[in-house]
Amino acid sequence: MLDLLIKNIKHLATPVGNFPKSGKEHGKILEIENAAIAIENGIISYVGSMENAPACKNFIDASENLVTPGLVDSHTHLVFGGWRQHEMELKLNNVPYLDILKAGDGILSTVSKTREATFMELYIKALIIAKDMLSHGTTSFEIKSGYGLDLDTEVKQLNVIKRLQKSFNEDIVATFMGAHAVPNEYKGKNEEYIDFVIEKVLPHVKENNLAEFCDIFCETGVFDVDLSEKLLKAARKLGFKLKIHADEINPIGGGELAGKLGTHSAEHLIAATDEGIKLMADSGTVAILLPATSFYLDKPYARARKMLDENMSVAIASDFNPGSSPSFNLQFCMNLACLKYKLTPQEALTAVTLNAAAAILKEKEIGSLEVGKKADIVIWDCPDLNFLFYRYGNNQAKHVIKKGVLQ
Ligand code: NIG
Numbered sequence: 001m002l003d004l005l006i007k008n009i010k011h012l013a014t015p016v017g018n019f020p021k022s023g024k025e026h027g028k029i030l031e032i033e034n035a036a037i038a039i040e041n042g043i044i045s046y047v048g049s050m051e052n053a054p055a056c057k058n059f060i061d062a063s064e065n066l067v068t069p070g071l072v073d074s075h076t077h078l079v080f081g082g083w084r085q086h087e088m089e090l091k092l093n094n095v096p097y098l099d100i101l102k103a104g105d106g107i108l109s110t111v112s113k114t115r116e117a118t119f120m121e122l123y124i125k126a127l128i129i130a131k132d133m134l135s136h137g138t139t140s141f142e143i144k145s146g147y148g149l150d151l152d153t154e155v156k157q158l159n160v161i162k163r164l165q166k167s168f169n170e171d172i173v174a175t176f177m178g179a180h181a182v183p184n185e186y187k188g189k190n191e192e193y194i195d196f197v198i199e200k201v202l203p204h205v206k207e208n209n210l211a212e213f214c215d216i217f218c219e220t221g222v223f224d225v226d227l228s229e230k231l232l233k234a235a236r237k238l239g240f241k242l243k244i245h246a247d248e249i250n251p252i253g254g255g256e257l258a259g260k261l262g263t264h265s266a267e268h269l270i271a272a273t274d275e276g277i278k279l280m281a282d283s284g285t286v287a288i289l290l291p292a293t294s295f296y297l298d299k300p301y302a303r304a305r306k307m308l309d310e311n312m313s314v315a316i317a318s319d320f321n322p323g324s325s326p327s328f329n330l331q332f333c334m335n336l337a338c339l340k341y342k343l344t345p346q347e348a349l350t351a352v353t354l355n356a357a358a359a360i361l362k363e364k365e366i367g368s369l370e371v372g373k374k375a376d377i378v379i380w381d382c383p384d385l386n387f388l389f390y391r392y393g394n395n396q397a398k399h400v401i402k403k404g405v406l407q
C-alpha cells in the first residue's frame with residue numbers, strides 16, 4: 001500500500017543516476033510538468049507524469065509548487081561549543097582570518113569552548129541546529145570533528161555525531177578532522193602533533209567506528225603539503241576515505257595533493273591552480289565548493305566554471321561553522337552558486353543533491369528523485385526552478401519529507 005502521493009506537481013526537477021555528474025552533465029537534469037511522486041515504506045515507488053500515477057488517499061497537492069530532492073550538505077562543522085561574535089570587530093578592522101588563528105583565537109577559541117562543553121550541551125545545541133537545517137530543506141549532511149584537538153574531545157564530538165545519527169531521522173556522515181589546527185599544547189610542533197594524531201587518535205577513531213572520512217586543513221600556518229600527505233596516507237592505510245581542506249586561502253599545493261592521492265573530495269578550492277584542477281579532474285576527486293565562506297571571508301569565489309570545463313564533479317555545501325561560515329542556509333549557497341559561480345539553476349541543483357550525496361558516498365541511496373531511492377523530498381514555495389535561485393534570504397522550503405515522513 002502506498003503511504004503518500006505528491007500529486008499535480010507543477011514542476012519537478014531532479015538529477016538522475018547513482019553516480020556523480022561531471023562537466024557538462026551537471027546541467028542535464030529531468031524536469032517534468034504536472035508530475036507525481038509515490039512513496040512506499042519511505043522509498044520512492046513512482047516518479048513520472050500525473051496521468052500514470054497510482055491512486056492514493058493520502059496525498060499532498062503540489063499544483064503550485066516546485067519539487068526537488070532533499071538538499072544534501074556535504075561539508076559542515078556542526079558540533080562546536082560557543083560562538084565567535086567577538087571576531088566581528090576584528091573582521092571590521094580587516095584582520096585576516098589566518099592572523100586571527102595565529103594569534104590563538106579563531107578555531108582555537110572554539111577548541112577551548114568545545115573542550116569545556118559537556119556531551120549533552122554539544123548534543124542539544126547541534127540537535128536544535130540540525131532541526132533548523134531540516135526545515136530549510138537539508139535532509140542529509142556531513143559533520144566534521146576538529147574542535148577538540150585532543151583524544152577525549154575529538155571522541156566527545158564524534159560521539160555527539162553518532163548520537164545525532166541515531167536519534168535523528170537524517171543521513172549523517174561523520175568525518176574525523178583532528179588535524180584542523182595545531183593545538184596550543186603543540187604550538188610550533190606541527191609534525192609532533194600529526195604523529196600524535198596518527199599514532200593515538202586515528203586508530204581509536206577507527207576501532208570504535210566513529211568516522212568514515214578523514215580530513216585535514218592544508219593551509220599556510222596550519223598543515224603543509226608534506227604533513228597533509230603523511231596524515232592522509234596513514235588514514236587511508238587504516239581504511240578511512242579521504243577529504244582535504246585545500247586552497248581555501250593560499251594555493252600551497254593542496255589541490256595538487258588531492259589529485260595525486262586521489263582523495264574522495266577536495267573542499268574549498270578558492271585558490272585552486274590550473275594544475276591542481278587538472279590533477280583532481282584526472283583522479284575523479286569531487287570538488288566541494290563553499291560559496292558562503294567566500295562571502296563571509298570576503299574572498300574570491302572558486303572557479304566553478306573552469307572546474308566544469310575540466311570535467312570535474314562539483315558539489316556545493318555550507319561549511320557551517322562558528323568562524324568562516326556561521327550560516328547553515330544551503331539555499332543561500334545556491335543563490336551564490338548562480339550569481340557568483342555562474343552555474344545554471346540546473347547545474348547548481350545537481351551540486352546540492354546528487355553530487356553532494358556522492359561527495360559523502362551516499363549517491364546510491366539519496367540525491368535524486370528516482371524509484372528505489374529514499375523519499376527525501378522538498379516541496380518549495382516556488383512555481384519553478386528559476387524562482388528558487390532568484391529569491392534569496394527567506395526560507396523557501398514549504399514541506400520537507402525525510403524518508404517518506406512529512407517533517
Ligand atoms: O572550513 N578552514 C578551516 N575550517 C573551517 C573554519 C573553521 C573555523 O573558523 O572555526 C572552514 O572554513
Ligand code: FE
Pocket residue numbers: 075076077245319321
Ligand atoms: Fe570547513
